Amino acid sequence: MRVEAWLLSAGVLFFVPLGIVYGYVAEWEPVGTVGFFLLGGMFALAGGYMWLTARRVSPRPEDNPTADIEERAGDVGTFAPHSWWPFVMGVGVAIAFLGVAIGWWLTGIGAIIALVAVAGQLTEFSRGLHAH
Template sequence: MRVEAWLLSAGVVFFVPIGVIYGWASDWEPVGVVSFLLLGGMFALAGGYMWLTARRIDPRPEDNPTADIEDRAGDVGTFSPHSWWPLVMGAGVALAFLGVGVGWWLTGIGAVVALVAVAGQLTEFSRGMHAH
């Protein structure tokens, strides 16, 4: 997790000074300055979380520069073999974003479809032939 922590901390080191430089160059235009500083703050939150998590857990094979690829072998997670819910979720999100340009009523329909898809994917392993 050290690589991720360094990468996210580099975002803080980049965006906060850029926000100050942008503010000075734009005569402290409020939207851009606040955006850059908040972006640096978000990187600080994520980087701080990674640093704290890296201190609490053992080093992973990804953190060892001399590790082999097979050191990370094993189970990665549980994945659904034949799930249609991600396709339904993508269609719902596409409808929701299409509704911004076409009409707000379509955004509501897309949001409902996406929420049904999220519920379906969350409960997929609770019923049917893949139930646990």
Template sequence: MRVEAIFFLGLIGFFVPMFVLYGLWSGWEPVGSTALALVVGLWGMVGFYLMILSRRIDPRPEDDPMADVADAAGEYGTFSPWSWWPLVLGIAVSFVFLGAAVGWWLLGIGAGIALVGLVGHVLEFSRNHHAH
């Protein structure tokens, strides 16, 4: 995790001067300056989170340059290959983005479908024969 944290925090050293240069050259144009300031803040938040996380957890096999491939073997999580809910969520996101291009009323339909898909995806293992 430490490598990822250094990557994110190190790129702040690039984005801050670009923010200042863009601001000076454009006369602090509000849209671009705000976007670059948000980029600096977001990369900083991710880098800070990864730095805190790297102190809390043990080093991973990916962090050891002398690690073998077999060191990372094992389970990575529980996945449901028979689930249809990701398709429902994908359709909902399509409606939301289509709503920005066609009409804002379509965004509401996409948000409703997304809510149904999200609840179904989260509670999938809590119903019927999949319940724990």
């Protein structure tokens, strides 16, 4: 997790000075300047979370530069063998964005379909064939 923490923390060191330079060059134009500072803040939040998590969990084989491939072997997680919910979610989001061009009423229908798909995906392992 240390590599991820360094990578995300480097975003702060890039975007905050870039925001200062952009603000100076663009005469403190509010939208771009604030956008760069918020982007630096986003990287600070993600990098800080990774630093805190890296301190709490034990080092992974990926964190050891002399580790062998065999050290990472084993169970990675639980994955659904097949699921229609991502497809339904994609259709709902596509209908919602299509509603911006056709009519706002269609956006509501697409949002409802997408929310049902999110609920279905979240509860997929709570019922049915793959229930835990």
